[in-house]
Amino acid sequence: MKNKFISKRYWKNNSTPMGQVDELAKNFDDVINLSLGDPDLITHNIIIDNAFKDARQGHTKYTDFRGDPELRCEIAKFYKEEYALDVHDKEIFVTTSGCLAMYLVLEAILDDGDEVILQAPYFTPYYQQVELARGIPVELSTYEEDDFQISFDKLEKLINERTKAIIINSPCNPTGNILSRQTLESIRDIAVKYDLIVISDDIYTSFSFNEPFIPIASIEGMKERTIIINSFSKNFTMTGWRIGNIIAPGYIINVIQQINENLVFTSPSISQRGAIHALRNRKEIQPEIIKEYKDRVFYAADRINRIPNMSVISPKGTFYLFVNIKKTGLSSIEASDAILKEAHVLTIPGIAFGDCGEGYLRLACTVGVEKLKEAFDRIEKMDIFKIKGEHHEQ
Incomplete structure (x- = not known):
């Protein structure tokens, strides 16, 4: 208009x-x-009842700028227990949804005109989120006949001097596909070769039906060049709570915090308490x-x-x-x-x-x-x- x-x-x-x-x-x-x-x-009632019990006990104020310390601790414990991945407190940032997490990440890492390769088919907002951060989205097509796996050769051909990052999503919205370990290792090889960062949208980690989920950050050489985006929306049916998190190198988290302070300041305290109880009770929920x-x-x-x-x-x-x-x-x-x-x-x-x-x-x-x-x-x-x-x- x-x-x-x-x-x-x-x-x-x-x-x-x-x-x-x-x-x-x-x-x-x-x-x-x-x-x-x-x-x-x-x-789940465990989350609702405990979150609102916490609210009545005073958890209704701003939290720490990077998120409730108890929640950051639970996130670190989750990655250690589930994936044997060591995540330090300074690498964790709690966000008001996974969607905002993606925007914060892109805003933090992109200069005007930087290119971001999108695993396609992709979650619809990615494209405009890259553009909002003044970047240029580049589609990397995957196909049913290839089991929607990313091709090493096709990925490499899209890379130029302006390429900054690759966005992957596994398990994937919309295809339901899961990237194999071999594919993840190929992405690692490309990222190392061209000095790129990988943004891994790990929203559906609990819904890996045939084999355990593999975070790309757990692949050798990838933790220092991976940004993980997570959310409680789908894994815990908490869509309306609008709560997620970012795991990234500390220097990126510092920039994300500066940006977020000018957007929403901190994530909702009650939602953060809900997330704490979700993680603590995940085996039951x-x-x-x-x-x-x-x-x-x-x-x-x-x-x-x-x-x-x-x-x-x-x-x-x-x-x-x-x-x-x-x-x-x-x-x-x-x-x-x-x-x-x-x-x-x-x-x-x-x-x-x-x-x-x-x-x-x-x-x-x-x-x-x-x-x-x-x-x-x-x-x-x-x-x-x-x-x-x-x-x-x-």
Whole structure:
């Protein structure tokens, strides 16, 4: 929108298919929402009850600028116990969400015109977050036929004298893919060779279904050149609490603190107390959550692979499925629109996650199996999913 009182940076319409589809959904009163990754489960009572008990005991003020010392201690203990990774207190910063964490990191490390390579398909905000920090986003496409693994050769060809960082996300939103140890070691080799820093978005670490999660910071030679972004939103169903953290070398944390003091000062004290109790009680809280979402994604994947002109690879992590709809002959926006209008099921077009996402839809299994069954019962009645079509290249 052009207006003299709006910065020219925002004159261009940057709305995404994600936002556009959400608006269309308001036209129907029986929509099954498989779009946004906001779980239907509420935060565990252990977290809620203890956080508000702490609030009544006075934890309602600003915390330390880097976060509640008790929370920083629990984060360090978590990485030691789960991944044998030594994290020092000076390397930890508590943030008001994982999204803000990514912006703070990019603002701290980028000079104007620096390039950031994005593992694509990517979490939609990455692209504009890089631009907000005056950087240039560069897509590194990954493909289903390669198990959505990052190619060493393709990555190396994107690097030039302006490349500053690589953003990876594993388990990945939207594909549900997990980067193998071999891939992580290849990324390490590239990062060392070209003196780059890796920003690892570790939002879905608890949802690694087939094998234990491997932090790239635990790969030899990577701790000093890795920035970890984490969040309590998905691992603990705490989306509304808006609490996350950054782990990075101390000199980067110092800059992040300076920036954050001019944005939100400190993260919400009550949310930080909730995060403390989440980590301390994770062995009791998480197994049921993980099992629920694993059951959902495997049920949904089985239903998808029974529907003509739809397919999806076997789930590996997260609660998302990246569904191949190329055989319909429709673009991802057209297919998502048709499913909404005919089946009243809300999905996200794959193009929202980068150019290589075209020909796919992202489904978030954030409703129970019964609702998923109803959604797929509706979808399989649609004409575009009844007859086998010819393969359509996007």
